[in-house]
Amino acid sequence: MVDFEWYRSYCTIYKHNSVSEAAKTRMMTQPAMSQHLASLEAEVGEALFIRTSRKMVPTERGKELYSQLAPLIESLEETTMGFRSASLPTHTVIKIGAAHEFYSEKILPQLQKYNTCTISHFGTADQLLELLKEDKLDIIITSKKFQTPGIEYLKLMDEQFVIVAPNHYEIFDTDNPMLKEQWLSSQNWISYGLDLPIIRRIWREHFKNRPQIRPIHIIPNLHMILKAIENGGGLSVIPTYILDKSANKAKSKVIFEELKVKNEIFIAFKLKHRHLPKMNEVIKLIREQNV
CATH class of the missing domain: 1.10.10.10 (Winged helix-like DNA-binding domain superfamily/Winged helix DNA-binding domain)
Known part of the structure; x- marks a missing residue:
């Protein structure tokens, strides 16, 4: 049987x-x-x-x-x-964790549609996962899919990153990948972190090696990085959804568009909360706004 x-x-x-x-x-x-x-x-x-x-x-x-x-x-x-x-807590308050930039662009504009109270928390993927595991957050938006017992991941969207430069920048025109890499490596770079997140991805996927770059500025906020680029501070890598919402599009430009990379974004939550009505309502709204 x-x-x-x-x-x-x-x-x-x-x-x-x-x-x-x-x-x-x-x-x-x-x-x-x-x-x-x-x-x-x-x-x-x-x-x-x-x-x-x-x-x-x-x-x-x-x-x-x-x-x-x-x-x-x-x-x-x-x-x-x-x-x-019916016997579980009603979760009248939903605790949401996300990167500051994603929250600002993708969740905040639609927050008035949420039929529940929310508490928001910002941090890195690693930090948010730990808070989810400790039940200090109910839902997290993350670009990292950790294999963690009891946690479910739903694909939310793809985000695309491109290299962005000040609009006045003179770009080295070449189709030779080696010369292109050499030129990029010689420029002033602004990075989200010392480990060159996303910049490292571009080098690995397109040049098949590690970037030999020492960033001139570390700014852990993508909106501020874009502002620094617009002010002439150097090059960086920015998601296209932030560029699309920029109020000063004429001050920056995408260069070497063929060097773009894609990131998957997930909604993660604990399986034990999977069927709580308020949780499902918030998850449904986030997915409808971003799929």
Whole structure:
């Protein structure tokens, strides 16, 4: 006889393409998760995944089974959590964590639509995750997807970063990647941090090495970095959603647009709060505003 937990484990493995990650999500041991899958495959009579060194690849039978199971399990879990939520705290105040710049551009303009009280907190991805784990935040907006037991991530949007220079800057015109890198490395750079966040990504993705840059200014605020660029302070990397809202678009310009990079942004929250009405309402509003 099939155990319902086998189905839940199977769908989680399918979602993560990994037994170990599925075990973390369900807060089980990896051997127990593997046993669930083996028992279900024995009941079905054939393999549901092809095991590779990097991930679990569903077979055609596995895909068919998932398409049948997923909506049924989600519906049952929602019903179960709906009953449970009646005895849980109502969460009349939702605590939101995000980077200052994202909050300012993407959440603050729509805050009046939230039908609940909110407390906002700003910090880095690492700081926000720790506060979420400690129940000091209910929802965080983050560009880092940590594999942490009991925490769910939903893809929110992609943000695109481009190199920005003062509008008067004379740009070295070349299609040679080596010369382009040399020229960029010789310029004055403004960075969000000493470890050159995002700048390092551009070098790794497009030049296949580490940037040999010593920033002239460290400013941990993207709005202020853009202001410094507009004032002639140097080059930096800025997300396009901030550039689009700039009041002084004529004072800066995107250079070497082909060197852009993309970041994924996620909403993260604790699984135990997944079906709380106020949480879902805020998450839905954030997603509607940004997808």
